[in-house]
Amino acid sequence: MKVSNMISSRQHLDYALAIAVLAILPLGFACDRPAPAASEQPVPKVTVSAVVAQETIDADEYTGQTEASEIVEVRARVFGYLKSIDFKDGDYVKEGQTLFTIEPDEYQAIHQQSLSRIDLNTANLSLAKTKHARNEKLVRTGAVTPEEFEESQAAVLSAEATITAAKADANKTAVDLKYTVLTSPINGRIDRALVSKGNLLTGGQTSGTLLTKIVNEQPMYVYFDVDERSLLRYMRQRGESRKIAPGSLREEGMTCYLQLADEDDFPHEGKIDFAASEVNTSTGTARIRAVFANEDRALASGLFVRVKVPVSKPYEALMIPERALATDQNIKYVYVVGTDGAATRRTVELGAQRGEMRIVTAGLAAGERVIVKGLQRVKPGQKVDAELAQVDPSSTTLRKPVLPAGPLRTRPAAMPPSATQRNKSQER
Numbered sequence: 001m002k003v004s005n006m007i008s009s010r011q012h013l014d015y016a017l018a019i020a021v022l023a024i025l026p027l028g029f030a031c032d033r034p035a036p037a038a039s040e041q042p043v044p045k046v047t048v049s050a051v052v053a054q055e056t057i058d059a060d061e062y063t064g065q066t067e068a069s070e071i072v073e074v075r076a077r078v079f080g081y082l083k084s085i086d087f088k089d090g091d092y093v094k095e096g097q098t099l100f101t102i103e104p105d106e107y108q109a110i111h112q113q114s115l116s117r118i119d120l121n122t123a124n125l126s127l128a129k130t131k132h133a134r135n136e137k138l139v140r141t142g143a144v145t146p147e148e149f150e151e152s153q154a155a156v157l158s159a160e161a162t163i164t165a166a167k168a169d170a171n172k173t174a175v176d177l178k179y180t181v182l183t184s185p186i187n188g189r190i191d192r193a194l195v196s197k198g199n200l201l202t203g204g205q206t207s208g209t210l211l212t213k214i215v216n217e218q219p220m221y222v223y224f225d226v227d228e229r230s231l232l233r234y235m236r237q238r239g240e241s242r243k244i245a246p247g248s249l250r251e252e253g254m255t256c257y258l259q260l261a262d263e264d265d266f267p268h269e270g271k272i273d274f275a276a277s278e279v280n281t282s283t284g285t286a287r288i289r290a291v292f293a294n295e296d297r298a299l300a301s302g303l304f305v306r307v308k309v310p311v312s313k314p315y316e317a318l319m320i321p322e323r324a325l326a327t328d329q330n331i332k333y334v335y336v337v338g339t340d341g342a343a344t345r346r347t348v349e350l351g352a353q354r355g356e357m358r359i360v361t362a363g364l365a366a367g368e369r370v371i372v373k374g375l376q377r378v379k380p381g382q383k384v385d386a387e388l389a390q391v392d393p394s395s396t397t398l399r400k401p402v403l404p405a406g407p408l409r410t411r412p413a414a415m416p417p418s419a420t421q422r423n424k425s426q427e428r
Contacts, residue, residue, distance in 0.1 A: 043383050043384060043385050044374055044377040044378055044382070044384055044385065045374060045384070045385045045387065046337070046343075046371045046373060046374035046377070046378060046384045046385065046386055046387070047371070047372055047373035047386075047387050047388075047389050048369040048370060048371050048386045048387070048388055048389065049320065049321050049369065049370060049372045049388070049389045050367060050368070050369055050388070051318050051319070051320055051360070051364050051368045051370065052318070052319055052320075052366070053316050053317070053318055053319075053366045054316070054319055054354075054357075055314050055315070055316050055317075056314065056315070056316075056354060056359070057311075057312050057313065057314050058310070058311050058312040058352065059257075059308040059309055059311060059312075060226070060230060060308070060309045061306060061307070061308050061309075062224040062225070062226060062306070062307045062308075063224065063306060063307075064222045064224030064290070064304070064306070064307045065222070065223055065224075065302065065304055065305070066220055066221065066222050066299050066300065066302060066303045066305060067220075067221045067222070067223060067301055067302070068188070068220065068221070068301040069216050069217070069218075069219050069220065070186050070188060070214075070215065070216035071213065071215050071216075072185050072186055072188075072213065072214045072215075073210055073213050074099060074100070074185075074214065075208035075209060075210050076100075076102065076182070076201035076202060076203050076204075076208040076209040077176075077179035077182075077203050077204070077208055078102060078107065078176050078179045078180060078203040079200075079201065079202060079203040080103050080104075080180065080200070080201055080203070081102065081198060081199070081200055081201070082100060082101075082102060082103075082195055082196075082197050082198060082199050082200075082201055083102060083103045083104075084100070084197060085196075085197055086098045086100065086101065087099050087190055087193075089190070089191070089192035089193060090189065090190065090191075090192070091189070091190055092188070092189050092190075093184045093187070093188065093189075093190050094184065094187050095183075095184055095185065095186055095187050096184065097184045098182070098183055099182050099184055099190070099211070099212070100182040100193075100211055101180065102179075102181075102182075102201060103180070104177060104180040104181075107173065107176045107180055108177055110173045110176070110177075111173035111174055111176070111177045113173075114166065114169045114170035114172075114173045115170050117166040117169065117170070118166040121159060121162040121163040121166050122163060124159045124162070125159035125162075125163055128152065128156040128158070129156050131152045131155065132149075132152040132153055132155065135152045179203075184214060185214070186214055186216050187216060187218075188214045188215050188216035188217065189214070189215055189216075189217060190212055190213070190214050191212050191213040191214070191215075192212065193212055194210055194211055194212055195209060195211055215301050217294055217297060217299065217300065217301060218293065218294050218297070219292060219293050220291075220292045220294040220299040220301070221289050221290070222258060222270070222289065222290045222292060222307060223287055223288070223289050224287075224288055224290075224307050225280075225283070225285040225286065225287055225288070226286060226288055226309075227284060227285055227286075228279050228284055228285070230309075230311075231275060231279070231286045233311065234254060234275075234288075234309065235275070254271065254309065255269060255270070255271060255272075256269075256270055256272055256290050256307055256308060256309045256310075257269055257307070257308045258270060258290075258292060258299075258305050258307055258308075259305060259306040259308070260298070260299075260303065260305055261303070261305070264355070265355070266308050268294075268298065268299070269292075270292035271290065271291055272289070272290045272291075272309070273290070273291050274288065274289040275288050275289075276288070317351065317359045317360075317361075318360045318361075318364055318365075318366055319354060319357040319358060319359055320334065320357065320358060320360055320370050321356060321357060321370075321372050321389075322353065322356055322358050323356075323372050323373070324370045324371060324372045324375075325348075325350075325358065326375055331347055332347070332348055332349075332350055333345055333346060333347045333348060334346055334348055334363075334371070335370065335375060336364070336368050336369065336371075337369045337370075337371060337384060337386045340383075341383050341384060341386065342381055342382065342383055342384070343371065343378045343379075343380065343381070343382055343384050344380065344381070345380045346363055346364065347363055348362065348364055349361045349362035349363055369386065371384070371386075372389055
């Protein structure tokens with residue numbers, strides 16, 4: 001019994017040792033195997049754009065509203081039925097062009113009647129003068145009393161006064177007859193006819209029936225409000241450059257630019273010609289008016305527009321595409337690709353926006369390359385496969401006011417002057 005138990009225990013021990021050896025062997029073999037090489041990270045592909053230098057100017061931007069330079073309401077001056085409408089709604093009409101005709105028959109008859117009164121009173125005057133001349137001879141012989149002579153003299157004066165009144169009445173009836181034909185008082189675009197043919201019109205200086213409206217859109221006015229500091233700067237800016245005393249804004253001839261709601265740039269050029277004589281004490285602003293020739297009739301009255309007023313002399317600025325910018329909290333930065341192909345994070349200071357471009361006042365130099373596509377795949381110091389973006393002149397042309405207008409061009413350039421430096425140069 002004891003021998004069999006010892007054999008059984010020995011078998012269990014051998015079995016346990018075999019299991020332990022089998023468990024240890026894979027670890028040993030694994031340690032002898034070479035470690036697999038770590039997979040290399042792919043180099044990210046990015047698109048870069050060069051920092052460009054462009055001559056530009058600073059400008060203030062305002063919201064304004066267009067208003068026609070002339071607005072006329074056409075009203076009926078006399079009573080009568082509307083006989084004809086002699087224009088098409090929305091036409092451009094010329095001064096003196098016939099617009100409406102009121103039935104003239106009654107007014108023509110009244111005018112003829114007033115002319116007949118003149119003829120009648122002229123005949124009466126001739127008769128009165130003849131009697132007076134005869135009485136003047138007879139009064140000397142005593143055949144006519146002095147009273148009769150004076151009566152004949154008064155009859156002559158009365159006939160003359162009657163003729164004067166008849167002529168005045170004829171002039172009035174002639175004016176009424178003239179007002180049966182309504183003509184355009186100005187050149188401009190006419191509204192629709194507000195009354196249809198055959199309706200009875202009410203006449204009068206103030207209560208006449210409104211028939212239509214005419215607006216002159218050449219030139220077009222644009223009104224906008226500026227703060228008092230800007231107003232003072234505008235009034236002095238041109239005067240200082242010409243070494244003369246500041247005058248009205250019309251004399252200074254300041255240029256401004258206009259943008260419509262569906263436009264991406266400021267293609268319309270005009271002149272500031274008026275500023276209100278007083279600053280609004282409630283808002284601290286003054287109303288300014290700009291004049292635009294509007295030769296292509298692109299501007300209509302009543303539109304809300306954006307107006308830019310240049311406030312600096314031309315200076316050279318460095319610009320990058322807006323999409324190259326990234327934000328870390330309130331810090332703006334870009335990734336600059338060096339000659340070794342590594343991407344470096346660079347903090348930048350920004351200026352005004354010019355279309356799809358942004359002015360950089362500090363942090364970059366002309367000719368450096370910044371990443372504009374693939375920013376999310378780049379880490380600082382990482383090598384990148386950079387491809388230079390193709391420059392499309394139609395999309396990178398800077399918006400007005402930019403001098404000179406045209407495609408962006410890259411060239412060696414110094415950093416743009418700071419605002420303080422520009423102000424000092426303007427003062428000089």
